[in-house]
Amino acid sequence: xxxxxxxxxxxxxxxxxxxxxxxxxxxxxxxxxxxxxxxxxxxxxxxxxxxxxxxxxxxxxxxxxxxxxxxxxxxxxxxxxxxxxxxxxxxxxxxxxxxxxxxxxxxxxxxxxxxxxxxxxxxxxxxxxxxxxxxxxxxxxxxxxxxxxxxxxxxxxxxxxxxxxxxxxxxxxxxxxxxxxxxxxxxxxxxxxxxxxxxxxxxxxxxxxxxxxxxxxxxxxxxxxxxxxxxxxxxxxxxxxxxxxxxxxxxxxxxxxxxxxxxxxxxxxxxxxxxxxxxxxxxxxxxxxxxxxxxxxxxxxxxxxxxxxxxxxxxxxxxxxxxxxxxxxxxxxxxxxxxxxxxxxxxxxxxxxxxxxxxxxxxxxxxxxxxxxxxxxxxxxxxxxxxxxxxxxxxxxxxxxxxxxxxxxxxxxxxxxxxxxxxxxxxxxxxxxxxxxxxxxxxxxxxxxxxxxxxxxxxxxxxxxxxxxxxxxxxxxxxxxxxxxxxxxxxxxxxxxxxxxxxxxxxxxxxxxxxxxxxxxxxxxxxxxxxxxxxxxxxxxxxxxxxxxxxxxxxxxxxxxxxxxxxxxxxxxxxxxxxxxxxxxxxxxxxxxxxxxxxxxxxxxxxxxxxxxxxxxxxxxxxxx
Amino acid sequence: xxxxxxxxxxxxxxxxxxxxxxxxxxxxxxxxxxxxxxxxxxxxxxxxxxxxxxxxxxxxxxxxxxxxxxxxxxxxxxxxxxxxxxxxxxxxxxxxxxxxxxxxxxxxxxxxxxxxxxxxxxxxxxxxxxxxxxxxxxxxxxxxxxxxxxxxxxxxxxxxxxxxxxxxxxxxxxxxxxxxxxxxxxxxxx
Numbered sequence: 030x031x032x033x034x035x036x037x038x039x040x041x042x043x044x045x046x047x048x049x050x051x052x053x054x055x056x057x058x059x060x061x062x063x064x065x066x067x068x069x070x071x072x073x074x075x076x077x078x079x080x081x082x083x084x085x086x087x088x089x090x091x092x093x094x095x096x097x098x099x100x101x102x103x104x105x106x107x108x109x110x111x112x113x114x115x116x117x118x119x120x121x122x123x124x125x126x127x128x129x130x131x132x133x134x135x136x137x138x139x140x141x142x143x144x145x146x147x148x149x150x151x152x153x154x155x156x157x158x159x160x161x162x163x164x165x166x167x168x169x170x171x172x173x174x175x176x177x178x179x180x181x182x183x184x185x186x187x188x189x190x191x192x193x194x195x196x197x198x199x200x201x202x203x204x205x206x207x208x209x210x211x212x213x214x215x216x217x218x219x220x221x222x223x224x225x226x227x228x229x230x231x232x233x234x235x236x237x238x239x240x241x242x243x244x245x246x247x248x249x250x251x252x253x254x255x256x257x258x259x260x261x262x263x264x265x266x267x268x269x270x271x272x273x274x275x276x277x278x279x280x281x282x283x284x285x286x287x288x289x290x291x292x293x294x295x296x297x298x299x300x301x302x303x304x305x306x307x308x309x310x311x312x313x314x315x316x317x318x319x320x321x322x323x324x325x326x327x328x329x330x331x332x333x334x335x336x337x338x339x340x341x342x343x344x345x346x347x348x349x350x351x352x353x354x355x356x357x358x359x360x361x362x363x364x365x366x367x368x369x370x371x372x373x374x375x376x377x378x379x380x381x382x383x384x385x386x387x388x389x390x391x392x393x394x395x396x397x398x399x400x401x402x403x404x405x406x407x408x409x410x411x412x413x414x415x416x417x418x419x420x421x422x423x424x425x426x427x428x429x430x431x432x433x434x435x436x437x438x439x440x441x442x443x444x445x446x447x448x449x450x451x452x453x454x455x456x457x458x459x460x461x462x463x464x465x466x467x468x469x470x471x472x473x474x475x476x477x478x479x480x481x482x483x484x485x486x487x488x489x490x491x492x493x494x495x496x497x498x499x500x501x502x503x504x505x506x507x508x509x510x511x512x513x514x515x516x517x518x519x520x521x522x523x524x525x526x527x528x529x530x531x532x533x534x535x536x537x538x539x540x541x542x543x544x545x546x547x548x549x550x551x552x553x554x555x556x557x558x559x560x561x562x563x564x565x566x567x568x569x570x571x572x573x574x575x576x577x578x579x580x581x582x583x584x585x586x587x588x589x590x591x592x593x594x595x596x597x598x599x600x601x602x603x604x605x606x607x608x609x610x611x612x613x614x615x616x617x618x619x620x621x622x623x624x625x626x627x628x629x630x631x632x633x634x635x636x637x638x639x640x641x642x643x644x645x646x647x648x649x650x651x652x653x654x
Numbered sequence: 655x656x657x658x659x660x661x662x663x664x665x666x667x668x669x670x671x672x673x674x675x676x677x678x679x680x681x682x683x684x685x686x687x688x689x690x691x692x693x694x695x696x697x698x699x700x701x702x703x704x705x706x707x708x709x710x711x712x713x714x715x716x717x718x719x720x721x722x723x724x725x726x727x728x729x730x731x732x733x734x735x736x737x738x739x740x741x742x743x744x745x746x747x748x749x750x751x752x753x754x755x756x757x758x759x760x761x762x763x764x765x766x767x768x769x770x771x772x773x774x775x776x777x778x779x780x781x782x783x784x785x786x787x788x789x790x791x792x793x794x795x796x797x798x799x800x801x802x803x804x805x806x807x808x809x810x811x812x813x814x815x816x817x818x819x820x821x822x823x824x825x826x827x828x829x830x831x832x833x834x835x836x837x838x839x840x841x842x843x844x
Contacts, residue, residue, distance in 0.1 A: 246798060247791060289791040290753075290771050295801040408788075408799040427798065 180477050182470065183512075183552035183644040184209065195470035196452040198445040199628060202639055204470055205445055209548060210452060215440040218459035221250050225459055231437055240305045242432035244286035245415060245424075251284040251293075251432055253304055284308075284432055296428055311431060313421040321384065328380040442466075472500050474643055475507055475569065475624050480599060484653045485558060485616040488608040492601060493560065493618070493649070499569035499596040503627040503636075507567045509602075510621040512554045512644040554619035554646055557610035561603040563589045572596045604649065612654035618647045661827045664702075666815045669823040675714070680704070680731070684814045687822055695744050696724030701731040705807055705814070710735040710754070715762055717744035730768065732806045739772075749786070751803040769803035 181189040186209035196205045217231040219238035242251040258281040281300035284293040442454040454466040476498040483491035499505040576595035591599035664681030675693025680702040695716040714727040730750035739754040749768030758772040763781035773791030787800040
């Protein structure tokens with residue numbers, strides 16, 4: 030429940046379920062990814078909460094992810110910063126680091142501001158708990174009806190997802206999903222003009238494109254339209270004639286929305302003589318205050334870092350083993366800062382001293398008289414989304430709507446959190462939709478599709494027809510199993526680490542993998558139906574694109590195999606439904622695959638064969654009465 | 655049904671369209687092929703410089719309270735009916751410079767002012783009156799008020815009236831005498 034409230038309100042104490050980070054990370058865009066608890070142990074509880082609702086939380090949000098990604102690059106940028114911060118954790122004087130921290134602290138303050146109102150709302154919401162939950166359940170079932178994923182695979186982290194949403198790490202030989210991998214920002218680009226922007230520039234421009242605009246009215250992309258401006262006719266006199274001839278009709282440009290027909294002329298922005306750029310920029314009325322806040326938090330971050338450093342130095346001093354820099358070289362702290370190019374501590378202290386916290390006042394200005402008397406014209410008032418689209422100005426009147434600079438999109442690469450290898454890496458060119466690395470489960474894990482099934486009745490046996498496809502370029506042996514028969518993955522023997530690795534470990538740079546243990550859980554494969562598993566090993570030929578056009582299926586008649594066709598085969602299985610199955614409830618059956626996977630990485634080494642397992646859950650419609 | 659179609663000189667009306675009832679088409683108007691205009695409830699009068707794109711349908715519906723003589727449906731100048739739009743009106747009056755976007759639907763009892771835009775796939779069913787310069791768009795039928803009328807499609811109309819005769823059989827203007835109808839070709843060329 031706490032999560033549901035969180036989703037509706039601002040978060041106070043953030044803990045990411047995906048990367049267990051206590052800060053804002055990329056997963057912030059997944060509303061369910063964050064829980065309110067600051068104590069990582071509580072994540073367990075929230076996970077339990079989720080399993081009650083049966084649908085993995087990310088399922089709903091996953092679709093949102095991409096969409097949100099595009100609109101909300103701010104988060105991803107912060108994630109990048111966070112990464113930067115973690116990389117440079119040891120070199121603590123890095124300015125980048127301090128910047129990101131300052132951002133965080135700013136957010137914390139924001140959160141505190143909201144905390145009071147939030148608590149009030151919390152109480153209100155708690156009373157509505159049941160109602161909310163009902164609604165939630167309704168929306169979930171709706172979701173399932175809209176896009177039913179009939180076959181879901183279990184990710185190594187326990188999430189159940191369709192195969193198209195899963196990745197396959199060739200190095201760990203595990204299925205991964207968006208929930209348990211690391212999302213990284215590769216590049217920023219404008220989705221409209223497809224121009225690449227380095228991340229530093231993107232940060233400077235507040236993640237907005239300088240030449241493209243969105244409609245402030247409907248948020249569609251604005252197009253530039255040209256008109257021929259007639260030169261102003263001088264007074265109708267003979268003397269003016271020569272001037273008229275000199276003046277050629279000039280091309281003028283204005284912005285127009287093809288969706289809602291909003292034009293920049295509507296709000297009195299003068300037409301521009303050039304096709305792109307040159308649009309008037311409005312100054313943020315709160316720029317000074319925002320800068321003040323930024324300076325303040327920068328200074329605080331600096332100060333805290335300094336204190337931390339001092340503390341550490343003290344520790345060393347106690348040990349008495351090391352000579353401080355000053356002892357050794359006669360270099361003072363101030364000089365060291367100067368050399369490192371850091372602002373002197375004085376300026377930061379002055380920023381803290383000069384800062385005036387804002388005062389909350391109970392008195393609010395009275396509404397003007399005309400507010401009560403004047404007739405309201407809704408066409409003149411902006412809607413809430415329109416106001417929030419430009420938070421600096423928040424125009425209340427449509428005549429104050431100005432074009433919104435288009436938000437940049439990011440290209441993401443995804444990385445396995447366990448072995449740090451890339452799972453996907455897009456091509457750098459923003460116009461290209463291809464990937465350099467694309468380790469999708471769809472290309473590596475045998476695909477199962479439901480052809481048809483007999484209606485599921487309690488206590489009865491129904492036939493189930495499945496199609497298996499081998500997507501790999503190697504022959505594959507598949508055995509069907511019960512999910513509970515999957516052998517527990519044996520602990521991988523620690524490989525003898527290289528010197529570098531051990532050094533990293535000693536420096537505590539090694540990746541903390543405890544998050545994964547926290548995150549991992551058993552996939553929920555419980556069901557009323559049980560598939561009778563035939564004891565056969567099926568061999569699937571390698572994928573052959575040319576064979577796609579071959580129509581005739583070979584009928585090597587068998588009790589189990591219905592037909593075979595290049596890399597596909599159809600199976601006939603029996604599903605036994607328990608007596609206790611409730612009519613009308615959704616019937617699901619669990620199945621596990623054991624398959625031989627030929628690993629061709631690294632290419633130089635001879636390919637190795639692995640026996641891998643995949644558990645999946647089949648959705649078999651509603652139980653008949 | 656009486657077929658009384660009056661095409662004023664300067665209008666470009668393709669032969670391959672359904673025109674039924676008492677219809678007057680003003681000069682400069684372009685009617686693409688496959689357009690349906692049915693005047694069953696009364697005459698339809700189309701003013702100058704309107705553009706009817708393919709599959710647009712205008713029906714002047716019969717109503718129970720038929721006045722005698724039947725009230726005409728008057729469509730003002732510079733209206734644009736985009737591909738597949740549908741307009742049903744028993745008593746409507748449509749102003750000037752409106753745009754009916756693709757697959758939009760305007761039901762009976764909707765009065766439309768001037769400079770309105772009915773967005774793509776928007777449908778207006780409830781009895782209402784659209785004020786001048788109203789823009790309706792999106793699946794949720796957002797509306798707003800534009801500052802000025804939609805720019806006219808004169809360039810497009812000129813182009814179409816030049817190109818159309820090369821590719822389609824046209825209905826000839828029939829209001830004036832025969833010799834004047836030939837003369838009427840001239841302003842198009844000019």
